[in-house]
Amino acid sequence: MTTNPPAAAAATAAFPFPKEHSFPPFFTPQINLSTRHAQLSKWSSLILAYCRHHKLYRISLSDATTSPASVIYPLFNNETINRRLEVSYMREIIDFMKRQGRAEWYGGKEGDLVWVYWRTPEEWAGLLERWADETGNKGVVVTVYELAEGEGTRGSGEFLMMGSRKGSWLTA
Numbered sequence: 001m002t003t004n005p006p007a008a009a010a011a012t013a014a015f016p017f018p019k020e021h022s023f024p025p026f027f028t029p030q031i032n033l034s035t036r037h038a039q040l041s042k043w044s045s046l047i048l049a050y051c052r053h054h055k056l057y058r059i060s061l062s063d064a065t066t067s068p069a070s071v072i073y074p075l076f077n078n079e080t081i082n083r084r085l086e087v088s089y090m091r092e093i094i095d096f097m098k099r100q101g102r103a104e105w106y107g108g109k110e111g112d113l114v115w116v117y118w119r120t121p122e123e124w125a126g127l128l129e130r131w132a133d134e135t136g137n138k139g140v141v142v143t144v145y146e147l148a149e150g151e152g153t154r155g156s157g158e159f160l161m162m163g164s165r166k167g168s169w170l171t172a
Contacts, residue, residue, distance in 0.1 A: 015053045015074075018046060027083040029092070040096040047093070048102060050075045052118035061090055062112050 020026045020042055030036045051059065054071050063070040065077075065087055077084040085093075094114050097103035101120060106113030119127070128147075132138045 015050055017074075018042075021046065021078055022081055024081050024083050027078070027085050029089050040093060043093045044097045044100065044102060047075065047097065047116060048118045051116045056116060058106060058113055058115050060112055061087055061094075061114065064090065 026039065026042070030039050050072075051057070056072065059072050060070075064072045064075065065084065067073055068077075076090060091110065094103050094105070097116075098105070102117045104115040104117070105111055106115060129138075132140070132142075
């Protein structure tokens with residue numbers, strides 16, 4: 001399963017990777033526990049920022065390791081320094097994010113697909129409620145398509161890709 005957004009969304013500005021992404025030890029689990037925790041935190045922040053930038057709601061670990069054309073591949077692979085994250089370490093990072101409430105294994109069990117909550121469900125609910133209040137849609141039935149593609153949200157970017165089968169937590 002691919003996690004690529006439509007071509008128009010993929011054409012957005014390049015993601016600005018932090019300097020750690022060019023540091024070879026960043027791709028290797030560190031032995032020292034405090035260093036390891038800091039590394040997990042940095043990976044978690046990086047994944048959240050990258051997914052938010054590309055409007056990704058779920059990612060495929062297999063795409064992240066084997067599909068150079070996938071939008072998620074550059075996150076876990078730095079070809080400039082010839083480094084990539086091992087799947088076992090990706091799973092450890094996802095488990096770390098899960099404990100923080102920022103990720104969840106698709107279907108509730110460890111596998112290939114991961115929901116990434118760059119906004120938690122509670123944050124999305126607040127955003128949707130504010131939108132409904134500001135646009136006079138409180139108590140009105142609005143479809144996911146209208147949120148993602150409707151005149152009231154077009155151009156805002158907040159709900160872009162929300163209804164996409166390739167990226168949405170609303171179409172699970």
